[in-house]
Amino acid sequence: KKESFSKILYKLIDNLLFYSLSEDIYNHKIYNIYQLFSRSNKYAIMPNYSCKSLVIYGSNLESNLGNKKYTNIISHMVNIPNNIYYILTGIILTDGHINIVSKGDKKNIPGLNINSNSRFYIKQSLNHAEYIFYVFSLLSHYCISPPKLKKSYLKGKLFYAIEFYTRSLPCFTLLRHKFYNGRIKIIPTDIYDLINYESIAHMIMCNGAFMIGGGIVLHLQNFTLKELIFLLNVFIIKFNLDCTIHKSRNKYTIYIKKSSVIELYKDIYSYIIPSMRYKFDLKLTEKYYNNNKFE
Secondary structure: OHHHHHHHHHHHHHHHOOOOHHHHHHHOOOOOHHHHOOOOOOOOOOOOOOOOOOOOOOOOOOOOOOOOOOOHHHHOOOOOOHHHHHHHHHHHOOOOEEEEEEOOOOOOOOOOOOOEEEEEEEEEEHHHHHHHHHHHHHHHHHOOOOOEEEEEEEOOEEEEEEEEEOOOEHHHHHHHHHHEEOOEEOOOOOHHHHOOHHHHHHHHHHHEEEOOOOOEEEOOOOOOHHHHHHHHHHHHHHHOOOEEEEEEOOEEEEEEOHHHHHHHHHHHHHHOOHHHHHHOOHHHHHHHHHHOOOO
16 A cells, blocks of 8 residues: 555656656655645545546536635645646736745755745736636636735826735646746747637737737737747647737737637637627627627
C-alpha cells in the first residue's frame, strides 16, 4: 500500500506542483501525502461511500463562496478542467493576471514551498461590471469571496472599478509557470492546444475593439512581435481567420478583418454577453439575433 500511494503522490507532485519536486521528495524519503503535509487535517473531507454516480469531469463545480479555507491536502486536490482552462487562457492573455501569494516559511525541502501559491485576478471598469460577474459565475468554484468595488485616483480624478480574486491554489501556480516568465506575461509554446472559440470570445470581451469597417483589434501590446506572429499563425491555422499585425505606438496588435469577424461570430455569439455586443458591428449582431442565421 505504501508503494502504490507513493506512486500516486509522485504523480500528484509532477502534475500539480513545480514539475521538478518529485526527486526532492524521493531523496527526503517522503512516502505519503500525510507525511508531506503533516499539519493538515486528515479528516477535513470524510470519505463518501454512498454516491456511485458517474459525473462528467468539470460539470459539477459548485460555488465555494464563503466556505472556509482549504487545508494543504485539499488545495493540492483542486484542478482546472479543460472547459475552465480555455476560459482562463483567453482572459490571461488579455486582462487577467496571476499573482503569487506567499504565506509562512518554506518547507524544509530544497526547492519546495507548499505555502507559496498563486491566484487568478481580474479587474474591469465599473461599466463592465456585467462581464466581471459573468466571469465570476464561471470561476466561483475557486473563489472564497464575491467581486468588490475598487476606487482609484488618476490625475486627481476618481475612478471606480470592480475586481475579484480566486483562492491561492497550486493549480494557479501551474498556470503562472505556463503564462509567465518571471514577472513578464508570455504566450505559451503550446497555445494551439490551450485556445478555442470561447477563449477568443473572452479575448474580445476583455480588450477587443471594434474598428470602422467591421474589423476587430485585439490589444495585445504587452507581447513581443515574435509572440504575436506565433499567435497569429494559430488563429489562421486553427480558426481560419484572416488577420494581420498592426503597429500602434511602437507596440503591436492583431487585427481580425471584417470577413473573418462575420464567420467567427457564428461560433462565439453564445459566449458574448449582451453588454459586450457593442464590440461588433451592430448590423451583424442584429442580423443574427433577429434571423438566428447568416445569409
